Amino acid sequence: MNDPLRLMFAPTNVPARDLAFELRVLEAVERRRFRRQMALYVLVALVILMGSVFLTPLLGPVLTLPALPVFLSVIGVLPGLFLAGRQILAIQRV
Incomplete structure (x- = not known):
């Protein structure tokens, strides 16, 4: 009855779930998702900034002093x- 294979494969008390491991994996996944979202937001902000920088000289004659606050508020909005549309699309996917 002292068969080494039988002792090796004998059932033991193994926890059904390793909560610490699950938390580490979930943290890594969320950290990666957060970094991806922040990179996307920075990219969108840079594209909008560069677009406004390049469009400002072209729109200079049109953007007289009364129209400038409107242009800046549109660029700020x-x-x-973009973020609101992204959230709406994420809600619809669920």
Whole structure:
């Protein structure tokens, strides 16, 4: 009855779940998702900034002093619209 293979494969008390491991994996996944989202947001902000920098000389004659606050507010609202649209699409996917 002292068969080494039988002793090796005998059932033992193994926990059904390793909660610490699960938390580490979930943390790594969320950290990666957060970094990806932040990189995307920075990219969108840079594209909007560069677009506004390149469009400002072209739109200079059109953007007289009364129209400048409107232009700047539209440029400021675009990232918010992008983020709101992204959240709406994420909600619809669920």
